[in-house]
Amino acid sequence: MPRIRIELPESFAFATEVPICIGHINYGNHLDNAQLFSLVSEARVRFFKSLGYAELDVEGVGIVVADVAAEYRSEGRHGETMVVEMAAEHFNKYGCDLVWRMSDKASGREVARGKHGIVFYDYAARKTAPVPPAFVAKLRAG
DSSP states (O other): OOOOOOOOOOOHHHEEEOOOOGGOOTSSSSBBBHHHHHHHHHHHHHHHHHTEEEEETBBBEEEEEEEEEEEEOOOTTTTOOEEEEEEEEEOOOSEEEEEEEEEEETTOEEEEEEEEEEEEEEEETEEEOOOOOHHHHHHHHH
């Protein structure tokens, strides 16, 4: 079976720092795979907040995570601070990919990279919604 390979953009629109806490560590003494997505989800919330949005209100619609993929590059350890960089790309009518890279702040060592495919969603109507043009405009302005 072929391995997942995530291509990264040349630059990222956003970066934030998240610490690896003891609850993020598994029995192998490194960052647990489920906790990786928890840390990236925190970064995703911060990304939307940096644009003036909440995940349930991006120009009146919310988002749904439709798919996720990750490629591990090294182990994350307790006490390290991760820098999570994020960019939106591969837009279609209803969504886009949030591509990310997680690296150790102190050494620059890449720990993981991945993407969250998101779909915009009208929770009141219970159906997908088009990508809000103002969201795309904010990304291009930044």
